[in-house]
Amino acid sequence: MSAVTAEVTRRMMQQWREQIHQSNGVKKAAEIDMIHAFNDLTAKINGRVAFGTSHQDVEEVIVLMREMQKIATASTLDAPILWYLPTRRNLHVRRLNKQLRSKIMSIMQARLAADGAKYGRGDTGGCGDDLLGLLLEAWTPNRQGSGGDTLTTDEVIDECKTFFAAGQETTATLLVWAMFLLAVHPQWQDKVREEVLREFPGGDGDDVIPNADILAKLKLLHMVLLETSRLYPPVVYIQRRAAADAVLGGITVPQGTIISIPIGMLHRDKEVWGPDANEFNPMRFEQGVTKAAKDSKALLTFSLGPRVCTGQNFGIVQVQVVMAMILSKFSFSLSPEYVHKPKYLLSLTPRLGMPLILRNLQ
Numbered sequence: 001m002s003a004v005t006a007e008v009t010r011r012m013m014q015q016w017r018e019q020i021h022q023s024n025g026v027k028k029a030a031e032i033d034m035i036h037a038f039n040d041l042t043a044k045i046n047g048r049v050a051f052g053t054s055h056q057d058v059e060e061v062i063v064l065m066r067e068m069q070k071i072a073t074a075s076t077l078d079a080p081i082l083w084y085l086p087t088r089r090n091l092h093v094r095r096l097n098k099q100l101r102s103k104i105m106s107i108m109q110a111r112l113a114a115d116g117a118k119y120g121r122g123d124t125g126g127c128g129d130d131l132l133g134l135l136l137e138a139w140t141p142n143r144q145g146s147g148g149d150t151l152t153t154d155e156v157i158d159e160c161k162t163f164f165a166a167g168q169e170t171t172a173t174l175l176v177w178a179m180f181l182l183a184v185h186p187q188w189q190d191k192v193r194e195e196v197l198r199e200f201p202g203g204d205g206d207d208v209i210p211n212a213d214i215l216a217k218l219k220l221l222h223m224v225l226l227e228t229s230r231l232y233p234p235v236v237y238i239q240r241r242a243a244a245d246a247v248l249g250g251i252t253v254p255q256g257t258i259i260s261i262p263i264g265m266l267h268r269d270k271e272v273w274g275p276d277a278n279e280f281n282p283m284r285f286e287q288g289v290t291k292a293a294k295d296s297k298a299l300l301t302f303s304l305g306p307r308v309c310t311g312q313n314f315g316i317v318q319v320q321v322v323m324a325m326i327l328s329k330f331s332f333s334l335s336p337e338y339v340h341k342p343k344y345l346l347s348l349t350p351r352l353g354m355p356l357i358l359r360n361l362q
């Protein structure tokens, strides 16, 4: 995963360098919208981690998935009745879905054909070590007669789509806010960069990947990311339906009641986080997540309990790798064009974009 993340990030950074090179100003700098850049980045990373890179249709699958994601985000503003009517948008989604399904099917078939030839059943390679490969191991035709649990074709396709949808925009959003907070807190940007350059001097060289050992040493970066996810959690609220009658904090909650958990609000509760709850203070995480607030379970960025985010480690590693690589090669500040208007659709994003001014480090 880190290798895929590093490879895709390297290409994005090369584009940034070209944009800076082409800029006309005396101070060589380029204004780049982080929302667009990071959505494109995480779509490519998630797409490759899910489907690999070997099949020609993977790039098209990524474009179709991203298109579906954009429509899903936009339609959260619609009245629910509109989700079920044959509107132009819904018909478009249906067409996209059909195309997507057929592309994924062709990747699956190519994998299975290669399975015999390249990997060989029973070999450790199986159908490949990406998500699709793992799911194909449990796919019905592979398991017939094995007595094990199986997945149908639709389930394999749906799992791949869920993985992409749940992880793409959320991770991009966390990156966007981390860049924003480091742009408006330059002293923290310098501090974290110092740590990155000390522990990860290779930057974005072709053969250099910030591996688990390096990431473990980037403590300030990790604290900054936790603090970012506290102030700007990509998922602002979650809901739960009471499976049985319950009493919560002295209030009776009848079975079937839907409870909203306002993560964004709870993360700024002064009683829990202290009087500086609205301020950016990564030092609160110096002793770890459980000691950052009065309640050891106060940080709900990835939810808690049985439905906790299954991709949280992947999401965090992705963000750490991307931030370490960027910090080692660029400095950045907020563009005067930026207007602070966060909005919540599928995730918490800046309503009018996140233009940052990027410069190459000397």
Ligand code: HEM
Pocket: 162, 163, 164, 166, 167, 168, 170, 171, 174, 233, 234, 235, 238, 239, 300, 301, 302, 303, 306, 307, 308, 309, 310, 311, 312, 314, 315, 316
């Ligand atoms: C870094 C950004 C991310 C954030 C802030 C985030 C946040 C969350 C939250 C709050 C939930 C719980 C939703 C609920 O209970 O209603 C969740 C669930 C989930 N997330 Fe993430 N997530 C992130 C990245 C990812 C990634 C990268 C993946 C996979 C590649 C992923 C896959 C999932 C899945 C599959 C679920 C559903 C789990 C279940 O219901 O059993 N997430 N995520």
